[in-house]
Amino acid sequence: MDQTMNPNRPYIQRMLILLILSSLVRGASLQRTTSSAPRLVLSGWVPNACTLVVCGSSETRPKGEEGDQGLPRPQGLQGPAGPTGIPGSERDFWWKGISGGKGSRGNSNLPELESLKTQIRDLETELEGLKAAITKTQRVLLPPNGVMVGERIFKTDGSRGDYDAARETCSRLGGAxxxxxxxxENSALQKIVTWHNRRAVLGINDMATEGRFENLNGDAIAYSNWARGEPNNLGNEDCVEMHEDGKWHDRGCTLEWLVICEF
Ligand SMILES: [Ca+2]
Ligand SMILES: [Ca+2]
Known part of the structure; x- marks a missing residue:
C-alpha cells in the first residue's frame, strides 16, 4: 500500500511499536512482583531511557525476616606469652633513678664482714683443738700430780718445803x-694430798693480824674448811696445812710439807 493512500500510516506504525514495547515492559513488571525478590516499581512511562529505572523507595519494601544468629565462633588459640614485666622493686629503682630519687646506700663493709666471719670460723676451729688438747692433758698428764678445776690447775712437782720455800718454788714455776x-677446789687439792699421802701447806696465813687469815695478795679469805677446834693458834700458829681428809689446821710455818702450786 502506498503512503499516499494513507497519510496516517507513520503515526499508526509508531503507535503499534509503542504498544508492543509497553506490553513487554508490563509483562516484565508482573514477573517481578510475583517473585520473592523486591518488587519492581514503574513510576510511569516516559519515552526516554529513564523510564526503565527502578525508582521505588525503601519504605515500600517489606521488612525481611530476622536472620539466624549463626553458629558461635570457635575460641581462638591462646597467643604467645608477653614479655616479662619489670619487678616492682626494680621498677621503683629505675623510676627513682629517672626521677632523681635518692639512691640506695652501698654496703662497703661486706668484704670486711666476710673477713671477720672467716676469722671467727678459724678461731672456732682453733678453740675446738684447744679443748681437745686440754681434755687430753687432764686425762693423761695431770694425775697424780695435778687436777684442773674450771680454768685453774693445781699441780705439784713432788717437792717438799716449809712455807717460804713453797712460795719460792711456785713462783719459780710461774705459779703461786x-x-x-x-x-x-678444796676437793681437787685433797686428791693430790691423798695421792701423795702427805699434808700440804696452803697459800694463806694470819701473820699480819692474828686470827685474820688472808691470801698472798692480802685479801681476807671468803672460804674455809677448818677442822674441829681449828684455828687455835696453839704455840703461835700462823700457817695452814691440809690433811688427807681435806680439813684445815693452823700450824707453825717451819714444818715441811708437800708443795702444791696453782696456775
Ligand atoms: Ca695464828
Ligand atoms: Ca692449830
Missing part, C-alpha cells in the same frame, strides 16, 4: 702457792 676458794 695454792689455796682453795671453794669446795670444788
Amino acid at each position: 702457792l695454792a689455796f682453795p676458794r671453794n669446795a670444788a
Whole structure:
C-alpha cells in the first residue's frame, strides 16, 4: 500500500511499536512482583531511557525476616606469652633513678664482714683443738700430780718445803702457792694430798693480824674448811696445812710439807 493512500500510516506504525514495547515492559513488571525478590516499581512511562529505572523507595519494601544468629565462633588459640614485666622493686629503682630519687646506700663493709666471719670460723676451729688438747692433758698428764678445776690447775712437782720455800718454788714455776676458794677446789687439792699421802701447806696465813687469815695478795679469805677446834693458834700458829681428809689446821710455818702450786 502506498503512503499516499494513507497519510496516517507513520503515526499508526509508531503507535503499534509503542504498544508492543509497553506490553513487554508490563509483562516484565508482573514477573517481578510475583517473585520473592523486591518488587519492581514503574513510576510511569516516559519515552526516554529513564523510564526503565527502578525508582521505588525503601519504605515500600517489606521488612525481611530476622536472620539466624549463626553458629558461635570457635575460641581462638591462646597467643604467645608477653614479655616479662619489670619487678616492682626494680621498677621503683629505675623510676627513682629517672626521677632523681635518692639512691640506695652501698654496703662497703661486706668484704670486711666476710673477713671477720672467716676469722671467727678459724678461731672456732682453733678453740675446738684447744679443748681437745686440754681434755687430753687432764686425762693423761695431770694425775697424780695435778687436777684442773674450771680454768685453774693445781699441780705439784713432788717437792717438799716449809712455807717460804713453797712460795719460792711456785713462783719459780710461774705459779703461786695454792689455796682453795671453794669446795670444788678444796676437793681437787685433797686428791693430790691423798695421792701423795702427805699434808700440804696452803697459800694463806694470819701473820699480819692474828686470827685474820688472808691470801698472798692480802685479801681476807671468803672460804674455809677448818677442822674441829681449828684455828687455835696453839704455840703461835700462823700457817695452814691440809690433811688427807681435806680439813684445815693452823700450824707453825717451819714444818715441811708437800708443795702444791696453782696456775
Ligand atoms: Ca695464828
Ligand atoms: Ca692449830
